[in-house]
Each structure stands twice: as C-alpha cells, then as structure tokens.
Amino acid sequence: MIHDLLVSGVTVFPGREHFEFVPGINVVVGGNDSGKSHLLKLCYTVAKWSADGGRKSLPEKWAEEQRLRKDLMRVFASRGLAGLTARNRGNAHARVEASMEGDGVPEGMGNLVFDFQAGHEEEGLSIREMPRRFLNVPVVFLAAREVLTIYPSFVQVGSRFPEFLDGGSWDLCRYLDMEAEAEPISTDAGRVVARLEKIIGGKVVKRDGRFFLQRPGQQPIEMSLVAEGFKRLGTLSYLIRNGSVKKGSVLFWDEPEMNLNASHLPVLVKTLTGLAKTGVQVILSSHSLFLLRELMIQLSEPRNAMVQRKFFGMSVPRGERSGVRVSWGESLEDVGPVESLEAEIEQADRYLKLSYES
Known part of the structure; x- marks a missing residue:
C-alpha cells in the first residue's frame, strides 16, 4: 500500500509537498483545479508500476524507467513528461519519492525515487532508487x-x-x-x-x-x-x-459521489468503511460537503473506531496561481478552510436566514 509520497515540481506542486497515507480511508478534499485528481493519478501510477513490476523477475533499471515513463504519460493522458512538470511556475524539474509497503514488502523495501526534467532529450526519466521488492496486490x-x-x-x-x-x-x-x-x-x-x-x-x-x-x-x-x-x-x-x-489491494476513487442522490451517500460511506475493515486501502477525492460530513459522522461511531483515517485539504489561495496549499489531519476540521466547502456552508447559512426571516 502507499505509505508516503513526496513530490516537488510536479503539475500543481511547484514546491516540496509530503503526503503520508494510512491503511484505512484517505480523503483528498478540494475544489476544481486544486490538484485532487493529479494527486490520485500520481499515487495510482506509482502503485500500479510497482504492482506490475511484481510480476517480473530481475527487472532491468533502464526498462523500468521506460515503463514508468510510459505509465505516467498514459495515466495523465499526456504526450510527454514536459506537461507534468511545474515549469509554468518557474520549475522544470520534477522529483517523486514514494514509500510502499504490503504483504511481502516490509518497510523500506518498496521505496521508489525518480525524477524527470522537461526540455531534455526524450524528456528522460531517471530512477534514483529502485524498490528491492515490488507490490503484489x-x-x-x-x-x-x-x-x-x-x-x-x-x-x-x-x-x-x-x-x-x-x-x-x-x-x-x-x-x-x-x-x-x-x-x-x-x-x-x-x-x-x-x-x-x-x-x-x-x-x-x-x-x-x-x-x-x-x-x-x-x-x-x-x-x-x-x-x-x-x-x-x-x-x-x-x-x-x-x-x-x-x-491488501488499493482502491483509488475520484469523486465517488458523482451522479448519486444524497440519499445514497450514507450507504456509500458505509461501503467505504466496510472496505477499509476488510483490509482495502481506500484513497478518494471529493468536494461534496454532504459526503464528507457523512464520513465524519460514521467514522465517529464506535463500530468504526478501528478504521484509520486521514484527510488532506487542497486549495488555491485567491489571487495566487503559484501552487496549492496542502493541509492534513484526522478530521475534516483539521484541514482548515477549503474554498469549495466554505461556499456550501455559506449558502446554507443564507438559506437558513431566508427561511427564518420568512
């Protein structure tokens, strides 16, 4: 499973950002263009690359570099690695450090470090540290x-x-x-x-x-x-x-609330907590205040006390385009104000005020 991810110079992350995931439920919260999907795709690419590598014996580094480069471009639907750097923010060099653990992959054995730079011949990707063991999930x-x-x-x-x-x-x-x-x-x-x-x-x-x-x-x-x-x-x-x-598997889910009525979301949350209890690592993104509050409600129940949880708040400060602001914690309150959620709360307050006045 994904344990740690450090990124710098990748898409919306011009600076160094550290994400530490838990084995249970990980929730990435943010509005449009905050980088939620980019984070999920990057984590997915790294985990997928490792899982596919577990089917090989004695992988060659040069071949693994080509496979990782290909995976990145295909998952992000990019024509080249240049589009995945934060070069429009003055940084054309990208670096990713990932730590993966799982059945047969103890701590430190699944580490992967790689970097790439736009403008170089073939936009070369270099693996600086190869995993000594690959995921097999x-x-x-x-x-x-x-x-x-x-x-x-x-x-x-x-x-x-x-x-x-x-x-x-x-x-x-x-x-x-x-x-x-x-x-x-x-x-x-x-x-x-x-x-x-x-x-x-x-x-x-x-x-x-x-x-x-x-x-x-x-x-x-x-x-x-x-x-x-x-x-x-x-x-x-x-x-x-x-x-x-x-x-033992990893499930990435981009906006699971999409096209679902609010009446279905409590059962959806129960599904997510149920998967976490069976040993599935869940990493999802959302900007639905209803879904996030339902998660907090159900995770606070005694039956879900053993479910580890982590929330990541991602937002772009108003008037700034230099990158996202990242915060994290074990509850929604820990990630601080997220603009997309604040807008829903503010509208709810206005609606209640209107109902009270009428």
Whole structure:
C-alpha cells in the first residue's frame, strides 16, 4: 500500500509537498483545479508500476524507467513528461519519492525515487532508487468516466492500440476481464457487495463480452440504460466479486459521489468503511460537503473506531496561481478552510436566514 509520497515540481506542486497515507480511508478534499485528481493519478501510477513490476523477475533499471515513463504519460493522458512538470511556475524539474509497503514488502523495501526534467532529450526519466521488492496486490482506479458501457470498444481498441487509451480506463477494463477467484469472497466483502447491489437494485453480469444489470424478475438491462451513478457502484461490486478489490489491494476513487442522490451517500460511506475493515486501502477525492460530513459522522461511531483515517485539504489561495496549499489531519476540521466547502456552508447559512426571516 502507499505509505508516503513526496513530490516537488510536479503539475500543481511547484514546491516540496509530503503526503503520508494510512491503511484505512484517505480523503483528498478540494475544489476544481486544486490538484485532487493529479494527486490520485500520481499515487495510482506509482502503485500500479510497482504492482506490475511484481510480476517480473530481475527487472532491468533502464526498462523500468521506460515503463514508468510510459505509465505516467498514459495515466495523465499526456504526450510527454514536459506537461507534468511545474515549469509554468518557474520549475522544470520534477522529483517523486514514494514509500510502499504490503504483504511481502516490509518497510523500506518498496521505496521508489525518480525524477524527470522537461526540455531534455526524450524528456528522460531517471530512477534514483529502485524498490528491492515490488507490490503484489491489485491496484484499481475508478475515475469519473465509467467504463461498463464502453467496455467492448475499449477492449477491442486496447488489445491492439493500448497507447490510444488513458491508462486508468484500460487498466480497469483488464480487471473487469478477470474471472472470479476460486475461493469465495469473505463474509465482510459479501456485505459490502450486498449494500451496493441494494442501491442499484440488482447484480452486474457479463455476457458475450458486454455488461448488463440483472434485476430480479426482469430481463437484463443494457448498461447504457442504467443511471450514470449506478454504473460506477456496479463496477465496484463486480470488482469485489471477482477478487480485484480485496484485502491488501488499493482502491483509488475520484469523486465517488458523482451522479448519486444524497440519499445514497450514507450507504456509500458505509461501503467505504466496510472496505477499509476488510483490509482495502481506500484513497478518494471529493468536494461534496454532504459526503464528507457523512464520513465524519460514521467514522465517529464506535463500530468504526478501528478504521484509520486521514484527510488532506487542497486549495488555491485567491489571487495566487503559484501552487496549492496542502493541509492534513484526522478530521475534516483539521484541514482548515477549503474554498469549495466554505461556499456550501455559506449558502446554507443564507438559506437558513431566508427561511427564518420568512
């Protein structure tokens, strides 16, 4: 799992920023253009690179540098590494230091340090410290784009021209293509699946290379006809059932509240805490005040006392474009004021005042 990440000169991080993640639930809070998705994508790329490296024996450093460079460009959908540096803020050199731990990867054995610089020949990426052991766990990224509907096209194109697809979506299709493991999922994981399937009203099934929603007593429904918010919930339930999201794995989820009614968010939060209890490291981003408050409410309950949590607040000070401000803590209050959340609170106060006056 991701333990530490230090970045400098990468996209919205011109200065040195340190992120320390916990094994349970990690929440990145911020508004548009605050760098939430960039942080998730960078963490995902590093973890994915390590997990894929675990399938190899005696990896060569030069080959791993090329693979990491390729992964970065594909996940960020960038034509080159130059676009990933903070050069527009006067810094064209980027450096990333990551610490990863997991089953068979004790502390200090999974460290990765690399840097790259725009303007150099082939925008060369150099690995300064190679992991002595690689992760051997699934690393899943649920982005804003749902893939169940476009899965057949993605698989057809990706099998021949994977460079044409963004890395996160193509990797997700590969996990969706996996058959269920021989051993049944755990009882706790089964409860999580049951909650998700209760929201969407059925079970996601795959037939002849296409996905459908099977509801009791009905014909299978094509995924293109299913509500947008339900598609990503269905994707997660399918990945838990086929063993892609399980104990020891890492789940990245960009704005899980997207296209969901507020009435579904308490169950969604219960799903996230349930995954953390099964041993899944959850790293998500959000700017939904409702979801974040629901997280705080449920995490304060005794049944979730053992769930480790970390909040990261990311915001761009008004009138400044020199980079984001990062704060962190074990509660939403610890991250300080975040502009996107303050706007919701201020509107709620105005609405209550209006109702009181009327």
